[in-house]
Amino acid sequence: MNDGFATLVASLLAGGFAVVGLVISKENKVSEFRQQWIDGLRADISSLIAAASVIQIRPIETSHFRDLTMQLKEFECRIALRFRMGDREGEALLVVIRDVIRRAMDFGSPSDLEDQMCGLKETPRELLKNEWERVKKGEPNYVKTVRIARAAFWVLLATFGISLLFRFIVAPHICWLLKLFKG
Numbered sequence: 160m161n162d163g164f165a166t167l168v169a170s171l172l173a174g175g176f177a178v179v180g181l182v183i184s185k186e187n188k189v190s191e192f193r194q195q196w197i198d199g200l201r202a203d204i205s206s207l208i209a210a211a212s213v214i215q216i217r218p219i220e221t222s223h224f225r226d227l228t229m230q231l232k233e234f235e236c237r238i239a240l241r242f243r244m245g246d247r248e249g250e251a252l253l254v255v256i257r258d259v260i261r262r263a264m265d266f267g268s269p270s271d272l273e274d275q276m277c278g279l280k281e282t283p284r285e286l287l288k289n290e291w292e293r294v295k296k297g298e299p300n301y302v303k304t305v306r307i308a309r310a311a312f313w314v315l316l317a318t319f320g321i322s323l324l325f326r327f328i329v330a331p332h333i334c335w336l337l338k339l340f341k342g
Contacts, residue, residue: 172315175308175311179304179308182300182301182304183301183304183305185300186297186298186300186301186304187301189298190294190297190298190301193290193293193294194294196241196290197287197290197291197294199237199241200238200241200283200287201283201287203234203237203238203241204234204238204256204279204280204283206230206234207230207231207234207235207238207256207259207260207279208259208276208279208280210227210230210231210234210263211231211259211260211262211263211272211276212272212276213227214227214228214231214263214264215263215272228264231260231263231264232260234256235253235256235257235260238252238253238256239253248283248285248286249286251282252282252283252286255275255278255279255282256279258275259272259275259276259278259279262275
């Protein structure tokens with residue numbers, strides 16, 4: 160191989176490794192943000208359930224009731240802002256949350272509210288499971304990049320192996336055969 164070709168191959172390999180490293184780094188950061196999103200959603204839902212439970216305890220002072228009502232609305236807004244408009248799973252969760260808040264503020268029967276809070280605990284399970292599976296598996300771009308990097312590695316390894324095979328085994332025999340036929 161001449162020096163120019165070797166330099167070209169080395170620079171292409173270095174560039175390829177740099178791109179793979181950047182994609183992996185970025186996708187790992189996205190997965191970290193997704194995990195924080197999951198943890199934040201869990202914390203907001205559990206805080207909302209706790210505030211709704213406190214409202215059911217009687218008697219409750221008016222100022223404390225106002226504070227708890229504000230907390231409930233704050234948690235509802237925080238959870239709502241975590242989802243895109245039109246997100247089916249997010250909309251389903253918000254329907255249950257609004258029902259829990261309505262029942263808590265109406266001072267309905269504690270068993271009704273307890274049933275709603277159990278529903279609120281169950282509703283996000285599938286959503287959280289799907290998000291966790293995505294974090295575990297890796298972001299789609301990460302998975303694609305790793306597959307391409309693996310394929311490129313095997314192609315390079317095969318090319319290098321074929322090159323060595325040709326250079327040290329096939330080429331000498333061809334030269335020997337050519338000499339045999341010439342002479």
